Amino acid sequence: MFQKANIRRVAVLGAGVMGAQIAAHLVNAGIDTVLFDLPAKEGDANGIVKKAVDNLKKMKPAPFSSAARADYIAMANYGSDLEKLADCDLIIEAIAERLDWKLDLYAKIAPHVAEHAILATNTSGLSIGKLADGVPEALRGRFCGIHFFNPPRYMYLVELIPTRYTEGAELDALETFLTTRLGKGVVRAKDTPNFIANRIGVFSMLATIHHAERLGIRFDVVDDLTGPRLGRPKSATFRTADVVGLDTFAHVVKTMTDNLPDDPWHAFYTVPAWMQALIEKGALGQKTKGGIYRKEGRDIFVLDPKTGEYVQSGQKGDDEVKAILKIENPAEKFKALRESQNPQAQFLWACMRDVWQYIAYWLGDIAGNARDVDFAIRWGFGWKQGPFEMWQAAGWKAIAEAISGEIAAGQTMSSAALPAWVNSVDGVHTPQGSYSAADNSYKARSTLPVYERQIYPPTVFGEAEPQYGETIYENDGVRMWLRAGDDVPVVTFKSKAHSVGAPVLEGLQASVRIAEARYPGLVIWHPEAPFSVGADLASMGPAFMTGDFDAIEKMVAEFQKTSMTIKYAQVPVVAAAQGYAFGGGCEFLMHSARVVAALESYIGLVEVGVGLLPAGGGCKEFALRAAREAKGGDILAVLKDYYMAMAMAKVATSAEEGKEIGYLRESDIVVFNANEILHVAQSQVRALADAGYKAPIKPKGFPVAGRTGAATIRGQLINMLEGGFISKYDYHIGVQIAEVVCGGDVDAGTLVNEEWILTLERQRFMGLLKKGKTQERIMYMLENNKPLRN
Structure with missing residues (x-):
């Protein structure tokens, strides 16, 4: 029987872009929500929160499901209102990505947190384990990581990251709440840098940037080829970077640079010089009206990284390559890309090959099973099929053999061999479950009662096809x-x-x-x-x-x-x-x-x-x-x-x-x-x-x-x-x-x-x-x- 999560009142700590938008979506769902920030130095003590809520009203796409919802956010500050935390069943901390600041805040709020309340940190990449070790002992069993994707109202994915202290019942309650009250697709991630979606999604973008530079392919052509033609959003690669913000993208990359020194792909965890130059100039993408792309009147221009100048955009991929991408059979499609001498086809094959090598190598470390990887990328980055699904659809063993051959030939970004499990299976998704590299077994779906409400839940390629009666x-x-x-x-x-x-x-x-x-x-x-x-x-x-x-x-x-x-x-x-x-x-x-x-x-x-x-x-x-x-x-x-x-x-x-x-x-x-x-x-x-x-x-x-x-x-x-x-x-x-x-x-x-x-x-x-x-x-x-x- 479906059990409701007993979360009636939520506090959000931090009225920055993410914290404020999380609060907005909570009130969309009719949740009694208190948004906290520092007391303002002048005037109304809740001035910082008030300004944040006013900014929410102007944002597009709208964070509120109705303009009237803005009035439902209660405003508070850490100076005079911490006692309001005592009535909260869930506290979501969403302040700046500084471990020391977060730990200081936890110590400050601990005396006011109810004995049953869950404390979750919204972070895109900080170590949840390190934070948990610094959380006051009374809160550790109720502490976990939570990662909303931006914008929180519209992005389906939320990653939940437990610590070694997190109590299972608390995590189940939070997953139930996120799923049915906030309408999210929850993936439980391991405590590794950038978790699942950003780790793989950003690596995919770095691989795309690398191969575009190596083969001399224009950014607008890359976006034409790596958007809907490849089963991805219209924003594709470089437009996605502009939408996310080049500074934000660089921050996520730096998390990998700083925390994965022994990674076989570590040399590629860096933003290119042309992007760094844009960041230094303040050309951060969509939020600054210009980044990799720039609009002048009705004309759209794209950066030429070789010269640092902007050129008229709008070039498309070669007809030969677009024809290959129209091939419906995935095995035939990727075989044609692999065998083509066209640089754009070689580019697409290389991008997918290196992502497949990467996810196989890291599966056991970053995710409980392959299904979680595919859902994370589908829900967080908008791919129609996740990377493991694409591999399996294209023929598991044939792709594995091709990747191994190109690793041996020194053609891949890393010389890391495919793990042994790749050759011991014929795909990662089956009707019984999805493969777990950590346990060498196939994991069935979650049995949480909340999922009984999903008669036809999202499926992955290789899983049992939905039977529509x-x-x-x-x-x-x-x-x-x-x-x-x-x-x-x-x-x-x-x-x-x-x-x-x-x-x-x-x-x-x-x-x-x-x-x-x-x-x-x-x-x-x-x-x-x-x-x-x-x-x-x-x-x-x-x-x-x-x-x-x-x-x-x-x-x-x-x-x-x-x-x-x-x-x-x-x-x-x-x-x-x-x-x-x-x-x-x-x-x-x-x-x-x-x-x-x-x-x-x-x-x-x-x-x-x-x-x-x-x-x-x-x-x-x-x-x-x-x-x-x-x-x-x-x-x-x-x-x-x-x-x-x-x-x-x-x-x-x-x-x-x-x-x-x-x-x-x-x-x-x-x-x-x-x-x-x-x-x-x-x-x-x-x-x-x-x-x-x-x-x-x-x-x-x-x-x-x-x-x-x-x-x-x-x-x-x-x-x-x-x-x-x-x-x-x-x-x-x-x-x-x-x-x-x-x-x-x-x-x-x-x-x-x-x-x-x-x-x-x-x-x-x-x-x-x-x-x-x-x-x-x-x-x-x-x-x-x-x-x-x-």
């Missing part, structure tokens, strides 16, 4: 399925980015009918984000190009019918959302009996971006909600914010903000760990069914703001047009939305039903679709994947 119903658009022993079926879209076309609409309606006949309810869920990017515009292409607008109108009517089928199903239909829920995807959420949304859900009615208006019931639902919330009062006063959300294509940047805008309701549930949303959604279906769920009663009539409401909105639009905030065509679309959501050409207060508004939606949608400027917006979106404001 037995098919109940399937067509070209959806698959409805049920796990063995379960009672709540799931429907999953099969379309790209879970876009909504005719097969999805047909499949959803059929799935609801089946659920009504045989099950307590239905969950709409996808293993991967997004929830849905909305209508499949490309599928409208043939009808659009031939001018068959009747066919498109029928599809819009089917969209509306599907939304209403979801809303008025005789069993609860619960939507489990993560990532984007745009347009029609948002409308499905609005019509569900309940939504279970991951915190990082980005929700919006964005049809204006393609010159249209919400026509899957979004306008109707906002008109109905405004009427109900007004309770006989001023409908327009309630409606105006809903209207602006649609007219400005406002996207909620968190599920919490989705509630504030109105895309989600107060009864909808926000879950911090996206891997738990299916469990929670199915639980919601059961709870609603057990409570005797009844479909909503269709309103016979509800009041609308009418033509006077639309006229008021039109006046505001004119002001925005004259002020240059919107284009003439934005104004035209805005008027159409206003007239629909206000109920059309009727008196204020007129009672209409849902079909009335749906008809208006459909008519105005089709009217816009026939306009040249809307057609331009649609084509631009399809070709460029971004909106055109014409």
